[in-house]
Amino acid sequence: MSAPPALQIREANAHLAAVHRRAAELEARLDAAERTMHAQAERLALHDQHLRAALDELGRAKDREIATLQEQLMTSEATVHSLQTAVHQRDELIRQLQHRAELLQDICRHRPPLAGLLAALAEAERLGPLPASNPSHQPPGGPGPPLANSTGEEADRDHLQPAVFGTTV
Numbered sequence: 001m002s003a004p005p006a007l008q009i010r011e012a013n014a015h016l017a018a019v020h021r022r023a024a025e026l027e028a029r030l031d032a033a034e035r036t037m038h039a040q041a042e043r044l045a046l047h048d049q050h051l052r053a054a055l056d057e058l059g060r061a062k063d064r065e066i067a068t069l070q071e072q073l074m075t076s077e078a079t080v081h082s083l084q085t086a087v088h089q090r091d092e093l094i095r096q097l098q099h100r101a102e103l104l105q106d107i108c109r110h111r112p113p114l115a116g117l118l119a120a121l122a123e124a125e126r127l128g129p130l131p132a133s134n135p136s137h138q139p140p141g142g143p144g145p146p147l148a149n150s151t152g153e154e155a156d157r158d159h160l161q162p163a164v165f166g167t168t169v
Contacts, residue, residue, distance in 0.1 A: 004012075
């Protein structure tokens with residue numbers, strides 16, 4: 001075999017040196033890219049941890065707020081129940097008072113006739129009992145039975161007392 005010419009060897013050596021430089025340059029860029037990628041992965045992992053921690057804290061804050069709102073809801077429901085009970089009691093009191101007010105209005109409507117009746121009874125009481133009657137002056141038809149209140153029951157007529165006007169008011 002014949003030896004390649006020196007020019008071809010120099011060109012081949014120059015080409016190999018250029019390929020070697022290019023390979024070294026690419027390896028350096030690859031190392032830089034790997035370091036950059038590794039650093040970015042670490043930053044992303046750290047950022048992911050921060051986001052997960054923030055999300056966990058947000059979840060806990062949400063749970064606390066839900067618990068607080070549930071407590072407020074229970075308190076509000078208890079207050080509403082208490083107020084409904086109070087309203088029911090007051091409604092019942094109002095019904096009772098309305099009935100009493102109606103009774104008082106009835107009493108007030110009957111007061112003038114009652115006052116007249118009481119005045120008549122007082123006048124009759126002032127007149128007093130009749131003087132003892134003289135048997136010679138008996139009313140026609142003879143004496144009648146003594147007057148008494150009728151209760152629907154038969155009373156013993158021997159124990160009836162003469163009627164006397166009086167007031168108990």
